[in-house]
Amino acid sequence: MIHSINNNANSGALSEDGVRRMPRTALAAMLAAACFALCAGPSPAAEKKEEISRVIAKEMTAAQKELQANQFQEALKNLSEAETKSGLTPFDKKTIYSFKAFADVKLKDFKAAQVEYEKALQTGAATAEEKTSWTRTLFGIAASTGQYQKTIDYGKQMVDNGTAGNDTLGIIAQSYYLLKDCKDSGVWADKAIAAARKAGETPKENLFLFKLQCASDAGDTPAMDAVLMDLIKLNNKTTYWNTLLRIERQDERDDHNTLMIYRIMYDTNSMNADTDYIEMSQLLGDSALPEEAAAVLEKAMANGVIKDEHKERTNRLLAAFKTRADADKKNLPQQVAEANKSPAGELLVKLGEVYYGLGDYQKAADAINQGLQKGQVKHLDEAYVYLGESQVQLKNTAEAKKAFAKLKDVPNISPRVLKLWLLYGTTLGMGNG
Numbered sequence: 425m426i427h428s429i430n431n432n433a434n435s436g437a438l439s440e441d442g443v444r445r446m447p448r449t450a451l452a453a454m455l456a457a458a459c460f461a462l463c464a465g466p467s468p469a470a471e472k473k474e475e476i477s478r479v480i481a482k483e484m485t486a487a488q489k490e491l492q493a494n495q496f497q498e499a500l501k502n503l504s505e506a507e508t509k510s511g512l513t514p515f516d517k518k519t520i521y522s523f524k525a526f527a528d529v530k531l532k533d534f535k536a537a538q539v540e541y542e543k544a545l546q547t548g549a550a551t552a553e554e555k556t557s558w559t560r561t562l563f564g565i566a567a568s569t570g571q572y573q574k575t576i577d578y579g580k581q582m583v584d585n586g587t588a589g590n591d592t593l594g595i596i597a598q599s600y601y602l603l604k605d606c607k608d609s610g611v612w613a614d615k616a617i618a619a620a621r622k623a624g625e626t627p628k629e630n631l632f633l634f635k636l637q638c639a640s641d642a643g644d645t646p647a648m649d650a651v652l653m654d655l656i657k658l659n660n661k662t663t664y665w666n667t668l669l670r671i672e673r674q675d676e677r678d679d680h681n682t683l684m685i686y687r688i689m690y691d692t693n694s695m696n697a698d699t700d701y702i703e704m705s706q707l708l709g710d711s712a713l714p715e716e717a718a719a720v721l722e723k724a725m726a727n728g729v730i731k732d733e734h735k736e737r738t739n740r741l742l743a744a745f746k747t748r749a750d751a752d753k754k755n756l757p758q759q760v761a762e763a764n765k766s767p768a769g770e771l772l773v774k775l776g777e778v779y780y781g782l783g784d785y786q787k788a789a790d791a792i793n794q795g796l797q798k799g800q801v802k803h804l805d806e807a808y809v810y811l812g813e814s815q816v817q818l819k820n821t822a823e824a825k826k827a828f829a830k831l832k833d834v835p836n837i838s839p840r841v842l843k844l845w846l847l848y849g850t851t852l853g854m855g856n857g
Contacts, residue, residue, distance in 0.1 A: 474513075474515040474549075475515075476515070476516060476519060477509075477511065477512065477513055477516050479509045479510075479511060479512075480506040480509050480512065480516060480520070483502040483503065483505050483506035483509075484502070484503075484506055484519070484520070484523075486499075486502045487499040487502040487503045487506070487523055488523070490502065491523065491526060491527060494530070496527040496530050496531050497527075497531070499523070499527050500524060500527050500528075503520050503523055503524045503527070504524075506520050507520050513549075514547040514548055514549035515547075515549045517543070517544075517547045517549070518544045518547040518549040518550055518554075521540045521541070521543045521544035521547070522540070522541070522544045522554075522558075524536075524540040525537045525540035525541045525544065525561075528540060534565045534568065534569060535565075535569065537561075537565060538562060538565045538566070538569075541558045541561060541562050541565075542562065544558060545558055545559075555585075556585060556587050559578055559581050559582060559585075559587075560578075560582060560587065562574070562578045563575060563578035563579055563581075563582060563592070563595075566578055567595050567599070570602075572599040572600075572602050572603045573599075573603065575595060575596070575599040576596055576599050576600065576603075579592050579593075579595060579596040579599070580596070583596075590616055590619045590620045590623060590625065591616075593612055593615050593616035593619055594612075594613070594616040594628055594630070594631055596612045596616075597609050597610075597611075597612035597613040597615075597616055597631060597634055598630070598634065600612060601634040601637070601638070606634075606638035606641070606642070609634050609635070609638060610634070610635050610638060613631040613632070613634050613635055616628070616631050617631050617632075626658070627658065629655070629658060629659065632651050632654055632655050632658065633655075635647070635651045636648060636651040636652065636655070639651060645671060648667075648671060649668065649671060649672070652664050652667055652668040652671075653668065653843075653847055656668065656847060656851060657847070657850060657851070659854075660851045660854040662692060662693050662694045663694075665688075665689070665692040665694035666689070666694035666695075666696065668844075669685055669688060669689045669692075669694060669844070672685055672840055672844060673685050673686075673689075675840075676840065678838070679707055679710070680803075681838045681840065681841050682703075682707065683704065683707040683708065683711065684805065684806075684809065684838070684841045684844075684845070685840075685841070685844060686700065686703070686704040686707065687704075687809065687813070688844055688845065688848050689704075690704065690720065691813065691816070691848070692848070696729070697729075698724060698729045698730045698731050698734050698738075699734075701720055701721060701723070701724035701729060701730070702721070702724075702734065702737070702738060702741065704717075704720050705717040705718075705720045705721045705741060705745065706741070708720065708781075709741075709744075709745055709748070712774075713777055713778070713781050714744075714745040714746075714748035714749040714752065714781075715745075715749040715752065715778060715781030715782050716777075716780065716781035717741075717745045717781075718742055718745040718746050718749055718781075719781060719783075721738055721741060721742045721745065722742065724738070725738065725742075749781075752778060753782075756778070759771070759774075759775055759778070760775060763775045763791070763795075766798075767798065767800075768798060768799065768800035768801075769794070769795030769796055769797065769798030769799050769800055769801045770795065770800060770801050770802055771795070772791050772792070772794045772795030772798065773791070773792050773795035773796070773801050773803075773806070773807045773810075775791045775795075776788045776789070776790075776791035776792035776795065776807075776810060776811070776814070777792075777806070777810050779791060780810050780813065780814055785814040785815075785817040785818050786814075786818060788810065788811075788814040789811060789814040789815060789818065789823075792807055792810055792811045792814070793811065795807065796811075804834040804835075804837075805831060805834050805837050805838075805841060805842075808827050808828065808830045808831050808834065809827075809828070809831070809845060811827040812824045812825075812827035812828040812845075812849070815827060816852065821852045821853045824849070824852055825849050825852055828845050828846060828848065828849035829846070829849060831845055831846065832846070
């Protein structure tokens with residue numbers, strides 16, 4: 425049901441499959457910035473504490489000049505020569521390795537840079553600032569070159585020392601996912617989502633996609649449901665609505681509730697199969713709403729959704745619904761009179777549904793509101809849904825949200841229907857992704 429998330433090593437943007445990668449140009453810039461100060465030479469404070477040994481002073485001075493002149497291969501030769509000298513202190517080794525790492529980065533040899541930074545850390549001579557910088561750099565190299573376990577290890581070190589950002593948490597989640605460790609991927613995705621929200625930022629979409637793919641692979645429908653709802657709240661994309669509503673519809677056996685789900689599919693433009701339009705129209709016809717049934721089929725035909733093998737049947741249905749709708753229009757004055765005379769609100773609500781099907785949304789909202797005030801309405805869930813939909817069409821988002829929120833007060837409403845319409849209400853005004 426969900427396309428697998430693959431591994432694209434050189435894409436920096438969030439790809440359609442959800443994987444976020446660091447482009448090599450960005451990595452090079454990050455690494456260069458990380459060690460620029462070191463390659464420019466030890467700081468005055470550092471010089472007072474430790475100095476390069478005289479035995480390698482010639483090679484190190486030459487290497488530093490070559491680095492500054494962008495002569496990286498020549499610098500590596502001098503640094504390798506310095507490395508062969510005997511009696512080197514941990515500080516000497518740390519400086520040699522960090523300078524070599526800088527040259528490797530500039531030459532885009534990230535694997536070699538990784539080896540040198542790891543050796544520099546192993547000397548035990550790195551300052552706290554250097555440890556932080558080099559760990560971040562090693563994390564970036566590991567993430568860019570597909571070393572998922574090392575990415576996790578370095579990322580966790582950053583978390584422990586308080587230098588991890590929200591992106592770090594997300595990359596850890598991705599690394600666990602690519603190691604097929606869905607449990608830990610979900611844990612770290614949740615941490616990244618929570619951190620982003622705490623910082624007032626919008627969580628990255630791919631964090632949810634890791635969880636969604638894992639739930640899909642495991643056949644965990646409730647987990648898929650929950651993640652899809654989060655994704656819809658995040659960006660209201662039609663594709664997520666389509667997947668969610670198909671999951672919900674497949675377990676629904678009640679025609680009344682099925683129609684309520686179809687209405688959301690229709691309103692979110694997530695209905696893409698001609699059989700959906702046909703079934704929805706039939707359910708509307710069975711509910712004595714031929715005007716709306718005809719409108720549904722006309723939209724499907726206008727969009728070119730109806731397959732050739734279903735066109736004859738669709739045309740027959742459309743003709744039948746239009747005939748019934750014409751009869752309803754002729755009887756509309758009588759229906760209005762009867763609804764106004766009735767002490768109960770049921771007929772007014774039904775009148776409002778007819779007006780909705782005819783596209784007269786203000787009259788629909790007025791009739792339903794009057795019916796609700798009278799009371800004795802058989803299907804309050806339908807009344808509030810049509811009231812909300814009418815307000816949506818009138819572009820009165822605030823009133824639409826109020827109408828959909830009223831569904832919480834409807835006795836015996838289907839939990840599935842309630843959940844989906846409340847979700848729809850929260851997305852009003854977001855636009856479709």
